[in-house]
Amino acid sequence: MPIKFENVGVAVRDLEATIAFFTDLGLTVLGRDTVSGDWADTAVGLDGNHANIAMLQTPDGSGRLELFEYIHPNAIETEPTQPNEIGMHRVAFSVDDIDEALEIAAAHGCYPLRGVATYEDIYKLSYIRGPSGIIVMLAQELKKS
Missing domain, CATH: 3.10.180.10 (2,3-Dihydroxybiphenyl 1,2-Dioxygenase, domain 1)
Structure with a gap:
């Protein structure tokens, strides 16, 4: 199928x-x-x-x-999800410039859970807490394939 x-x-x-x-x-x-x-x-x-x-x-x-x-029915408020919880985890996006994306997020009151990490000189990435507690992963590719 x-x-x-x-x-x-x-x-x-x-x-x-x-x-x-x-x-x-x-x-x-x-x-x-x-x-x-x-x-x-x-x-x-x-x-x-x-x-x-x-x-x-x-x-x-x-x-x-x-x-x-x-x-x-009325929406049910829950505690914001944590990265290690079972179930819906996050929404991820590739961005050209993670610093610019983080500035845009900050303008909406949305900030990284911890900071920006570099994965094996391939990606810079960060999990941010978006609107309604949504975890949003932003990733900037450092080495273009």
Whole structure:
């Protein structure tokens, strides 16, 4: 059976702030909608499912990120995930300039969990705490293949 990756979905506290963060990093908004109804209840598995959504895409078109802000049922606040927790871990992006990307993130109040590391002179990378506690990995390739 053929399979194709479509997107990563993330529930967020503030859709507008999260869109601003990711579009400032270079993603574009493909579309926005409000979803509800029997089909949404069935697909998601929540009665009365009602959410504002936005689909974002990377500039090269290879990756999509779907953001949800729940209207009903109410969103459930949780502790921000840690890098070693089981389950959804992070969203990762390649960037041309990690320092510039970190400046953009900081303008949104989002900072590295610890700092910037260099992996075998191949990548500079950092995990940052993004909007709604999302862990976002930024990686700058140092040696072009």
